Amino acid sequence: MKCQICNDKRALIKRSKTLVKVCKDCFYWAFEEEIHQTILDCKMFQKGQKVGIAASGGKDSTVLIHVISTLNDRYNYGIELFLVSIDEGIQGYRDDSLDTVKKNQEDYGIPLSVFSYKDLYGWSMDEIVKQVGLKNNCMLANSYSAPNLYLALIVASFLRS
Numbered sequence: 001m002k003c004q005i006c007n008d009k010r011a012l013i014k015r016s017k018t019l020v021k022v023c024k025d026c027f028y029w030a031f032e033e034e035i036h037q038t039i040l041d042c043k044m045f046q047k048g049q050k051v052g053i054a055a056s057g058g059k060d061s062t063v064l065i066h067v068i069s070t071l072n073d074r075y076n077y078g079i080e081l082f083l084v085s086i087d088e089g090i091q092g093y094r095d096d097s098l099d100t101v102k103k104n105q106e107d108y109g110i111p112l113s114v115f116s117y118k119d120l121y122g123w124s125m126d127e128i129v130k131q132v133g134l135k136n137n138c139m140l141a142n143s144y145s146a147p148n149l150y151l152a153l154i155v156a157s158f159l160r161s
């Protein structure tokens, strides 16, 4: 079955939104163009703005970085992108995903700032778990929500500077 958009390449996916069968290239194009249209409809960006992308190293933020960076180049939004990551200090989890964020930084040439619990609060999540045990960890993780508001303010002031 051929792609119903380009009528050339083999269709690989039937979009649930439109029920149209599309090839890989046409799917990517449609995906990016719909995001671009939403950005325009919402008047999301203004030229010269600094825009921070919260990057976890997971697939969602990696796709977000790719799409915003691609559209900024394609449509000349004129925004300055930053990557912002939080390092909770969980060995074997966050350090691995931070490697992915660092790769995103290199791949897209976007500056990265990492804010760590250790630097901000003096404790990493691993140190907290050592002290209180895994059982009480969630309660403490929740109590970090208030400090996270401060963290958001720090990030916001960083982006304004």
Ligand SMILES: [Zn+2]
Binding pocket: 003, 004, 005, 006, 007, 008, 009, 022, 023, 024, 025, 026, 027
């Ligand atoms: Zn196609």
